[in-house]
Amino acid sequence: MKFLWTAIYVRNLDESIAFYSELLGLKVLKRFSAGPGMEIAFMGNDISNETLIELLADSNNSTVNYSDFISIGFAVDSVDAMLEIVKSKNIPVHNGPFETPGSRFFCIKDPNGLNVQFFQQK
Structure with a gap:
C-alpha cells in the first residue's frame, strides 16, 4: 500500500497555491471544479510516485479549522x-x-x- 495525498481545506485556493508554490516549489499538477462552489488543486513536483497535497476550496463554506496537533x-x-x-x-x-x-x-x-x-x- 502506498500513501497518495493529504487533503487540506483552504479558504482561498489561489492564496494557498501561491504559498506552497513560492515557499516549497510545489507545482499545480491538476486543478479542476468539483461541483458547485468546490474547486480542487493537486500540488507536488514533477517526480512521479510522490506524495501530493490536495487543496480543496469550497466557496459555500469558508470556515477552516486545524488543531495545533495536526x-x-x-x-x-x-x-x-x-x-x-x-x-x-x-x-x-x-x-x-x-x-x-x-x-x-x-x-x-x-x-x-x-x-x-x-x-x-x-
Whole structure:
C-alpha cells in the first residue's frame, strides 16, 4: 500500500497555491471544479510516485479549522537555510527550531492555520 495525498481545506485556493508554490516549489499538477462552489488543486513536483497535497476550496463554506496537533512535514537539507527563506518572506516561525538526537525542525503556519514543519535529518 502506498500513501497518495493529504487533503487540506483552504479558504482561498489561489492564496494557498501561491504559498506552497513560492515557499516549497510545489507545482499545480491538476486543478479542476468539483461541483458547485468546490474547486480542487493537486500540488507536488514533477517526480512521479510522490506524495501530493490536495487543496480543496469550497466557496459555500469558508470556515477552516486545524488543531495545533495536526501538521504536514517536509524534509529540508538545512533548517538554517529554510529559516532564512521563511524570514525573507516575512512568515513568522510558529515554534522551534527544536533539536533531537539526529534531527532539527521548526514549524510555521500556512495561510489557513495548518502547521507546516521543516525537518532536517542529521
